[in-house]
Structure formats: C-alpha cells, structure tokens
Amino acid sequence: MTMLNIPNTLSLLRILLIPVFVYLLNYDSSYGLHMATAVLAVSYLTDILDGYIARSANMVTEMGKILDPLADKLTQLVAVITLVIKHYIPLIILIVILIKEVTQICGGLYIKFKLKTQMPQANILGKIATGMFYISILLLLLSVPYAIYLLYLTAVLLIAAFANYIILFVKFKKQSCNNLN
Incomplete structure (x- = not known):
C-alpha cells in the first residue's frame, strides 16, 4: 500500500491549509475573515473524510497514524493561537x-x-x-x-x-x- 494515499494526502492538505488560514484571518477585511472561515471548514471536512476513507477503504498506514493527529494538533493550536492574538477567543x-x-x-x-x-x-x-x-x-x-x-x-x-x-x-x-x- 502506497504511503501517499488519499487519506494521507488529505492530512497533508490540512497541514498546508494552516498558513493559508492564518494569512486570510490576518487580512483586514470581511473577505479575509470569510475566506479564513471557509478554509477552516474545508480543513474540518478533510479531517472527517481522511479518517472515513482510511477506515472504509482499508487505507490505514503508519504514516497516516502520524499525519492525521499531527494535522489535527497543528491546525487546532495554530488556529487557537491566532484567534487569541486577534481577540476572538x-x-x-x-x-x-x-x-x-x-x-x-x-x-x-x-x-x-x-x-x-x-x-x-x-x-x-x-x-x-x-x-x-x-x-x-x-x-x-x-x-x-x-x-x-x-x-x-x-x-x-x-x-x-x-x-x-x-x-x-x-x-x-x-x-x-x-x-x-
């Protein structure tokens, strides 16, 4: 089984979306805020999808066992740090x-x-x-x-x-x- 399968690619995408979210949230306009919200929503959907696909299509890999929680933790921590700095939370x-x-x-x-x-x-x-x-x-x-x-x-x-x-x-x-x- 290839290490860079669909679930692992989705986890990598979540990691790549982190700086996009931060950039858009710091873009001073309602457009930036709405786009940052959309990016976070896509990140959440890919989190759901990667786990579902990995389990249902028997695509669980050792790499995925690391990438998925890493993407979760990085996304959550960076989002929360950014939102605290921006006084949202x-x-x-x-x-x-x-x-x-x-x-x-x-x-x-x-x-x-x-x-x-x-x-x-x-x-x-x-x-x-x-x-x-x-x-x-x-x-x-x-x-x-x-x-x-x-x-x-x-x-x-x-x-x-x-x-x-x-x-x-x-x-x-x-x-x-x-x-x-």
Whole structure:
C-alpha cells in the first residue's frame, strides 16, 4: 500500500491549509475573515473524510497514524493561537488546549518509546470534542451570537477527553509494568 494515499494526502492538505488560514484571518477585511472561515471548514471536512476513507477503504498506514493527529494538533493550536492574538477567543481556551495537547504528546511519546507500545486511537469523547472545537470556532468566526458558550462547553469536553487520556495512560503504564514482572 502506497504511503501517499488519499487519506494521507488529505492530512497533508490540512497541514498546508494552516498558513493559508492564518494569512486570510490576518487580512483586514470581511473577505479575509470569510475566506479564513471557509478554509477552516474545508480543513474540518478533510479531517472527517481522511479518517472515513482510511477506515472504509482499508487505507490505514503508519504514516497516516502520524499525519492525521499531527494535522489535527497543528491546525487546532495554530488556529487557537491566532484567534487569541486577534481577540476572538479568551486566553484560557489556549491554555486548556496547550496543557491537553502537550501532555498528550509527551504521554504518547513515552508510551511509544519507553513502553514500546501504542495508545489506542482517539476515543468517541475526543472525536466529539474535536468536532465541537471546529464547529464552535466556525460559529465564532461567523459571528453567531453565543458561540463563545459552545466554545466553553468544548473546553469542558476537552478536559474530559484529557482526563480519559490520563486514565488510559495510567492503565497502559500499569499493564506495561505488570508485563515486565
């Protein structure tokens, strides 16, 4: 199976859309804002599509297991940093996402290289939180009233997904230690 299949190409496209989103969001006009919103919507749709195609067409690759979450994390972090700088969202949202992502990346690397195993793929709570993240950001960019409250709810879901990740991490670590004994 080729490494640069359709799902992996879609993940790469998401990464390439990041600077386009930032540029357009910083373009001082309603046109730039609307185009940035469209770019983020395309990014979200390609996120949904790449996972669906990879699973349904049996195109899951090791490269895709790295590219997809990398594209997710980069898109979310850059979008949130840019939106905080532009005063669209409060700093606390960035702090929540940074703590979750940095801890999750460190935990994943620890499990992969120290425990020599892999964490399971994203659970349903994480997928819902990611979907709500994109939807709430898109609604904020479209100036939908009260969209900020959906973003706060998303932050709560991200914290719940993070807590679930910590529980999984502890289980993996215990299981790995038990296997060594």
